Amino acid sequence: MEQADVVIVGVGAAGLMAGIWAGRSTTGTPGAKIVALDGARSLGAKILVAGGGRCNVTHFEVDERAYAGTSRPMIGKVLRRFPVRRTVEFFEELDVHLKQEETGKLFPTTDRARDVLAALLTASRDAGVEIRFPWRVGSVEREGDGFVVREQAPGGTDVREIRARRVILATGGKALPKTGSDGAGYGIATGLGHSITERVFPALAPLVLPQGHFLMELSGVAAPATVEVRSGTGKRVASFSNALLCTHFGLSGPAALDVSRWWTASKAEDQGTRLIVNWLPGETPQSFDQSLLAQPAAGAMRPLRERLPERLAKALLGHAGIGLGERISNLSKERRAAMVAAVTELVVPVSGDRGYTYAEATAGGIPLSELDLGTMESKVCPGLHVCGEVCDVDGRVGGFNFQWAWASGHVAGVGAMRGFPPLG
Numbered sequence: 001m002e003q004a005d006v007v008i009v010g011v012g013a014a015g016l017m018a019g020i021w022a023g024r025s026t027t028g029t030p031g032a033k034i035v036a037l038d039g040a041r042s043l044g045a046k047i048l049v050a051g052g053g054r055c056n057v058t059h060f061e062v063d064e065r066a067y068a069g070t071s072r073p074m075i076g077k078v079l080r081r082f083p084v085r086r087t088v089e090f091f092e093e094l095d096v097h098l099k100q101e102e103t104g105k106l107f108p109t110t111d112r113a114r115d116v117l118a119a120l121l122t123a124s125r126d127a128g129v130e131i132r133f134p135w136r137v138g139s140v141e142r143e144g145d146g147f148v149v150r151e152q153a154p155g156g157t158d159v160r161e162i163r164a165r166r167v168i169l170a171t172g173g174k175a176l177p178k179t180g181s182d183g184a185g186y187g188i189a190t191g192l193g194h195s196i197t198e199r200v201f202p203a204l205a206p207l208v209l210p211q212g213h214f215l216m217e218l219s220g221v222a223a224p225a226t227v228e229v230r231s232g233t234g235k236r237v238a239s240f241s242n243a244l245l246c247t248h249f250g251l252s253g254p255a256a257l258d259v260s261r262w263w264t265a266s267k268a269e270d271q272g273t274r275l276i277v278n279w280l281p282g283e284t285p286q287s288f289d290q291s292l293l294a295q296p297a298a299g300a301m302r303p304l305r306e307r308l309p310e311r312l313a314k315a316l317l318g319h320a321g322i323g324l325g326e327r328i329s330n331l332s333k334e335r336r337a338a339m340v341a342a343v344t345e346l347v348v349p350v351s352g353d354r355g356y357t358y359a360e361a362t363a364g365g366i367p368l369s370e371l372d373l374g375t376m377e378s379k380v381c382p383g384l385h386v387c388g389e390v391c392d393v394d395g396r397v398g399g400f401n402f403q404w405a406w407a408s409g410h411v412a413g414v415g416a417m418r419g420f421p422p423l424g
C-alpha cells in the first residue's frame with residue numbers, strides 16, 4: 001500500500017494552505033511525502049466563485065467578533081496565530097497583491113479569483129505537495145499510530161488506499177454542495193471519535209419570504225438597512241447594518257446573508273423569533289416620529305423620497321395604509337405610528353432560508369473544544385489535524401471565512417509537521 005507522511009483530505013482554501021505550510025515546515029528535514037486529495041473534477045471551485053469571481057481574500061480588520069461558533073475566544077486564538085498582516089504578506093510573496101476596498105474587503109489587484117487559485121497551486125507544488133483529484137475519500141481509519149485513507153468506491157472499481165502517518169481533514173462544510181463540499185467530512189470526523197455540533201445549518205444564506213409578500217414585488221431594489229433578529233421576548237439576538245436587497249423570493253444582500261444564521265438558530269429554539277428591518281439605519285422609531293412631527297405640512301412621501309428608493313418608499317407607505325399624498329398633519333397618532341413602524345421597525349415574516357445550494361458558509365461542525373488550538377490537532381484522535389469550514393466556525397460576509405481557512409490551515413499545516421521526522 002502507498003505510504004505518505006501526511007494526507008490532506010480536501011483541497012479547498014484550508015487544505016491548500018495546510019499543504020503549503022506543512023511542505024514549508026519540512027525544510028531542514030526534506031523528504032516528507034505530503035499528498036492532498038480532492039473528490040472534485042476540478043480544483044478550487046469555491047475560490048473561483050468567491051466574491052463574484054474576484055475572490056474577497058480577507059478583510060482589513062479581522063477578529064473573533066465577526067464569527068459565530070464553538071466559542072469566540074477559541075476562534076480568536078487561532079486567528080491571532082495567522083493574522084491578516086500575515087495573509088497579505090503571504091499572498092504578496094506569491095505575487096498576488098491585495099487592494100482594500102471601501103467596505104474593508106481585500107481583493108487581488110487583478111480582480112481575478114483565478115490568480116489566487118493559480119498562486120496557491122504553484123505554492124503547493126513548490127512546497128512539494130502532491131495534489132491528486134478526483135480522489136474522493138470514503139473513510140479514514142485508525143491503524144496503529146497512523147491512518148488508512150480509503151477511496152469512496154466508485155461503482156465496484158478498485159479502491160485506492162494510502163497509509164498516512166498524519167491526516168489533515170479540510171473537507172469544508174455543506175455550502176454549495178456541487179463543488180464537492182457536501183458534508184462528507186463530518187462522517188469521517190465522527191468515525192474517528194469526534195462529535196459534530198447538534199445542529200449544522202446554512203449560514204450566509206438568502207432569506208425566503210411567504211408567497212405574495214410586498215417586498216418580493218420590489219425585486220432588484222436595494223437600500224442600506226439595519227436588520228435585526230429579536231427573540232419572542234423582544235431581546236436583540238443579532239443586528240447588522242449593510243445593504244439589503246429585495247428579490248423575487250425574499251431578501252438577499254450582505255445584511256440578509258449576515259443575519260440568516262442568527263435567524264435560523266434562534267427560530268429553532270424560539271418560535272417567537274422575529275426579523276425586524278429598519279430602512280433608515282441610525283434612526284430610531286422615536287427620532288423618525290419626531291422628524292415627521294417637525295414637518296406637519298409635508299406629504300407622507302417627502303421624508304422618505306430623499307432617503308429611500310422611490311419604489312421602496314411607496315411600498316412601505318402602501319403597507320402602512322397611507323396614501324402618497326396624505327399630509328403628515330392629517331394622520332392620526334395610530335396611522336403615524338403605522339408609518340413609523342413600516343419604515344423603522346418593519347416585521348418581516350421569514351419562511352426559511354434558501355438552503356445550502358445558495359448559502360456561502362455552514363454553521364456548526366467539529367467543536368473547537370475537541371482540538372488543540374496551537375496545532376489544530378484532535379484531542380480525541382492524535383495525528384489527525386482539522387482546519388477550515390469543517391470546524392464549528394462561520395464568519396460574516398467580507399473575507400472572514402477565507403481568513404479562517406488561511407489561519408486554521410496554516411496552524412494545521414505547521415502543527416502536523418511538528419516534532420515529526422519524515423519517512424525518509
Ligand SMILES: Cc1cc2nc3c(=O)[nH]c(=O)nc-3n(C[C@H](O)[C@H](O)[C@H](O)COP(=O)(O)OP(=O)(O)OC[C@H]3O[C@@H](n4cnc5c(N)ncnc54)[C@H](O)[C@@H]3O)c2cc1C
Nearest residue numbers: 010012013014039050051056137172180388389399401402
Ligand atoms: C458562492 C460563494 C462565495 C463565497 N465568497 C467568499 C468570499 O468572497 N470571501 C470569503 O471569505 N468567503 C467566501 N465564501 C466562503 C468560502 O468559500 C469558504 O468558507 C471556504 O472556501 C472554506 O474553505 P475550506 O477549504 O474549509 O472548504 P472548501 O473550500 O469547501 O473545500 C473543501 C474541499 O474538500 C473537498 N472534499 C469534500 N469532501 C471530500 C472527500 N470526502 N474526499 C475528498 N475531497 C473532499 C471538496 O471537493 C472541496 O474541494 C464563499 C462561499 C460561496 C459558496
